[in-house]
Amino acid sequence: MDGPVNGSNFNLRDEIKAYWSERAATFDQSPGHEIFSEEEREAWHRLIARHLGAGQGRTALDLASGTGVVSLLLDDLGFDVTGLDWAEPMLERARAKADAKGRRIAFRLGDAENTMEPDNHYDVITNRHLVWTLVDPEAAFAEWLRILKPGGSVLIVDGDFVNATSFGRLIQQLASIAQRLGFTPSETAQLPQQLVETHRNILSRVHFADGARADAVVELLRKAGFQDITIDTDLRRIHRAQAKHMDFWKGLARGSQHRYAIKATKAT
Template sequence: MDGLADGSNFNLRDEIKAYWSERAATFDQSPGHEIFSEEEREAWHRLIVGHLGEGRGRTALDLASGTGVVSLLLDDLGFNVTGMDWAEPMLERARAKAKARGRVITFRLGDAENTMEPDNRYDVITNRHLVWTLVDPQAAFAEWLRILKPGGSVLIVDGDFVNTTPFERLVQKLANLTQRMGFTRPLAMHQPPQLMETHRSILSRVHFAGGARAEAVVELLKKAGFQDITIDTDMRRIHRAQAKHMGFWKGMARGAQHRYAIKATKAA
């Protein structure tokens, strides 16, 4: 998994880091990345509180924090937040965003699979759309268990971005048809074709190349030693809010995708 990639002197982890560094400039332009409405913000707050409770000063590590979207949500709720990402351009935007909003959040350069954090450091760990990119999720989950305090929890928000549902495929056919007939325009692309190809190449070589199904993630969490694991597939409030800022067909498909939140706890 982590060998040299196609004659390059980058290994797979280096490629992933370089990809997200390049994506940083346009990351916040996409609905589903940045938050574009108070309705969506409130939906995220509800999801987080439902699984982790209010912050009340508890320590939270937001892994693969990107431009700080989830870190800011945690700060809204009263957590003492550290964001960690291994793409410095993402961190630069996250720091600027927090400063502009008057927030006190620490953003740190680091690897989600090897955080270098001390044992039993955090009350909660969060991540969004990280697990599907992990080269070695089993090692990553063991690392997260190590740095959580006893009784602490991880909240994973992710999805299967490989396997499409029959409804998604139908929606895509209708979208293509209406575009050919001139009734709708193609969706605006927030990354050039070369980066899209890089994304496909990376996805084909990570651990979850076949799709990060919730059940497969749960099995690895169990092996790492996590307990009291729950899968929440009710993301409807978030998806409805996001759909209002997407093209019609993409918004239709969003709710049919296999997206989920998983909460898992370290033994007290």
């Protein structure tokens, strides 16, 4: 799955890195990426604190930290945060945000599937919308277990972005009808068509090409050695806040999607 493309040494991981590097310039323009209200920020704080508790100076590694959204949330809660991302343009924006807010967050270049971090080093690991892009999640989860301290936890926020629910499909149909009848304008694509096609091509070749269902993620976490695994699908506060900054149909669909937070713990 991660072999050379067209006989070159540019493999799938390289393609993913290049894609997110190009996305960095407009990443924060999308609801669901950046946070656009204090209501949503508070909802994220509640979710993180519910699973990880107060920071109290504990060490946190935010994997695929992107422009630093989750890293800043962790810093809000009192964690000692390191953000790791392998797209330098994302890191540049994350550092600028942290500097503007006077935050002491270390943002470093690195691969979430092979972090090069020390054994038993972090109290918590977080990531948002990373797992669905993993080329080898089984190896990645083993890596995360290695760098967590005994008793440490990982919090994964992700979803199945491939398969729509029956309600989601109904919303798509109604949105299409409304646009054809002229009741709502066609949504202007936020990404150039080339990037849309690149995204689809990458998605078709990652491990979770058929959708990152929570139970499949849990199975691989258990296989890696994680314990006390819980699935939380109550992300309604976050989704309601995000929907206020989306068009009507996209906002309505957000709450119908299979999105979740998974917490898993390393044995003491």
